[in-house]
Each structure stands twice: as C-alpha cells, then as structure tokens.
Amino acid sequence: MIENRQWFSHIVPRGLAGALLTAFLALSTAASAETAGPAQTAQSTAICRAGITNDTLMPLPAQLTARARQLFHLDMPDALIRKTTVYRCLDGQTLVCTTGANLACGKANTERNPAAVFAWCRAHGQSRVVPMFVTGHDTIYRWRCRDNAPSIDVTVDTVDARGFLARNWKHADQ
Secondary structure: OOOHHHHHHHHOOHHHHHHHHHHHHHHOOOHHHHHHOOOOOOOOOOOOOOOOOEEEEEEOOHHHHHHHHHHHOOOOOHHHHHHHEEEEEEOOEEEEEEOEOOEOOOEOEOOOOOHHHHHHHHHOOOOOOOOHHHHOOOEOEEEEEEOOEEEEEEEOOOEOOOOEEHHHOEEOOO
16 A cells, blocks of 8 residues: 555656645745745736846746746636746746646756666666656656666756756746
8 A cells, every 4th residue: 555645746746746835835925926026017027136036936927927828838717827837036037837747847856866766677677768657757867777777868858057947947028
C-alpha cells in the first residue's frame, strides 16, 4: 500500500504540485503582490518595477489575462487563465507561465542523483527510458537505466538565469 504522500506524488508531478502550492499561498496573501512592486497604471501590462527580481510565483493580475491568452494561445475563460497562470519579476520584466499537465512553472529540477530515478532503475535494470511520472516534468534531463543504474541520456531543457525552465516562461511586457 502506498502511503498518502507517495500516492500524491504519483498523481501530481512534483513541479506542478510545487507551482500549485506556491500559487495558492500567493493567493492567500495580498502582501505578495506588494513585494513584486506593481506598476502604477492599471492600463499597462508592466507589473514589475524596474530592477526588481522576485522568484515568488504570484497569481496573474486581471490586467495580464489578455496577454497570457495571446502568449500561450489559450482558449479558456478568463477566470481559468488567472487560476492557472502565474507571474514573477526578473530585472523589472514581467514573466508569465501557465501550468498544465506537463508544464512546470516552478524551478527546474537539475538534480543529477534523484532517488526516484535510482529506485526505478534498480527495478527496471535496462529501461531505455525513465518515465516522467518518475522524474517529474520539471527535470531538464531525459533519463535511462544502464545496468540497474540511472544515466542521463540527454539534456532536453535549459534553465534561465534564476533556475526556471526557460521554455515555459514568456515576457508579458509590451
């Protein structure tokens, strides 16, 4: 029988779980929006103050909904866009990310010795691929098993200067 925490990690990828938790915590406090340094006009899509970097994932403000729709080609109600999209500030630039089944908005997993991959390889000795439900969607590597040990097959993603998966984050400022 799988313990409760293990059961959850098999259902929700680690990166998505972290992003959802972070978004929930950010929603529960108005102070997080103050930390980012909102811009002065509600008309502008510029949310972050010049020079500010804040890695906290914050809920998408209503004024960025249309921009997120455009950037990610989203076809869903505004309320859902705001629930699934977060922003952060990088040197005064507003970056947005929309979470999804395989889109991780949290920091990338660059770990080279993950316990879950070791366990998979011990059980699946020569597996040509370690599935993403084991590695998580936030990993930058494609893993395989060789002689019951994990091996990085190839690096499939890049991280930005702050450690996030670069392909999932888009500049929202116009």
